[in-house]
Amino acid sequence: MSVVSGVTVSVPATTANLGPGFDCIGAALTLYNEFKFTRLQAGGLMIHVTGAEALRVQTDESNLLYQAFLKLYQYIDQTPPSVNIEIQLGVPLARGLGSSATAIVGGLVAANQLAGAPLSELQVMELAIAMEGHPDNVVPALLGGCRLAATSNTGWEICDIPWHQDIVPVVAIPDFELSTKEARRVLPTEVSRADAIFNTAHLGLLLRGLQTGKGEWLQAALQDKLHQPYRQALIPGYEAVNAAAVAAGAYGMVISGAGPTLLALVNAANSQATEVAMATAWEAAGITATVRSLSLDTQGAVFT
Template identity: 80%
Template sequence: MFAVDSVSVTVPATTANLGPGFDCIGAALTLYNEFKFTTHTQEKVTITVTGAEAERVQTDESNMLYQAFVKLYEYLGQAPPPVQIDIKLGVPLARGLGSSATAIVGGLVGANVLAGEPLSQSQVMELAIAMEGHPDNVVPAFVGGCRLAATSNAGWEICEVPWHEEIVPIVAIPDFELSTKEARRVLPKEVSRADAIFNTAHLGLLLRGLETGRGDWLRAALQDKLHQPFRKALIKGYDAVNAAAVAAGAYGMVISGAGPTLLALTDIAHSEAVATAMATAWQSEGISPVVRSLKVDNQGARSFF
């Protein structure tokens, strides 16, 4: 493909872990960040940001989107071209919905297109995983759908996880943040064999539950012993929102990524009731959430000229 001088890239939000799938499974959601890259004659990068929380995004060379853009050119052994970057935010920052993953994927994809697409999809994905440090957010953000990632002698094996059309993901996004660093700090350095076996079994059940839509399997599968018991103490009102979601018909509720966004899985018939119950429960705790009933995005990052 020939190099172009302008490209727009849309990248979906993601929800990672899904309970027992700590650091290895994630799904793309129908919530997006949009990035436009235009080469220009100025010597420095220029960045504009619009959308909620736009004032909090760095607009110099420390911007993560631009860092990813530069990373691809460094990989190619080339100097990055001067570029104008326009960012339109649709994914909340620091809420456990993969905002950083959208920046990493968006920057790499944008750079690859402007350079004439010298790298394959797998090469771009390897760079994204290396930048993020783990695959659970960047992989679905890049290729869409629900994905399980595992290391192999050759690098990474990415497995598509079928997501039954009747399963509805509902996100409750609070009006406070939780840094990934803090969420990782509270995790134990070692786990027992019993807890490891527990999560292995429940991850297997989760994969089958997502594929079949069986509510009884999902109710059991969403349990976890590796991260949620420790992280939920950092999220005010967690138990109240969980109880309300389940009472309204959710199969279960988990922490989205590192949190504090909470993710409930339910069926279509109960989705509205679950969303209302989660919002009401958190409001009773003094938290003002934005609750969204979403779908799984099956396209991932896409570019437009």
């Protein structure tokens, strides 16, 4: 087996939950982090980071990307090589767009390639889920597309969710952060039977709405009773941005992952108007936001 001297991995951002799909559904988006690993002959670890938030990324062994890299070598019981890591940031940190998932997936995929690909894609995915704690971000980050993850008697079952070509995801990324820990802290430990039934019905409708692009179904399907009602208060201007997006023609708006990024699903014809409306609404609340129309990434993590 030939020794690979280096590998570059590109990993897409993700949006999790999509309203009623709490902790089980996620979609990959056309926004990327890139990680380049090169073997070092002299030993040690070097990490260089570029991008808008580069100074906030750890450059020692505590770096999450490197921790994932080590995790795979520990799993296969091999000594990890010394590496130089170059990180190009394109996914905002702590904004609900899966930045930690890109690091976990990027580190595992890079390690697997440098080790000669001893693990299957399924094994890499299971390691990623174990590190992240839930599948909604890491699964689409690795595989691409929109994915539903469910446990089975033998592990995980991953279902590809068809996404109609006319549905455009518009992300509104504010200039403030919201930690996943804080977003989970506000959630109740128990929910009513009525709320559980509500989400079950709306998740089923969401899957059909995404497949068909039927606006009436999507308008109803994006509602949720398990997490968004509790998290909205953590996001200043939420109601105003939601109202503006819907008035501009969006099918609806949800919290992307744990937030604070907000995601609107729109028809392509209304995407630009929705961008302007969401940015304007947040600006009126004194918040600067970057608003972009993206597409569904269908490739997931790609390495060269």
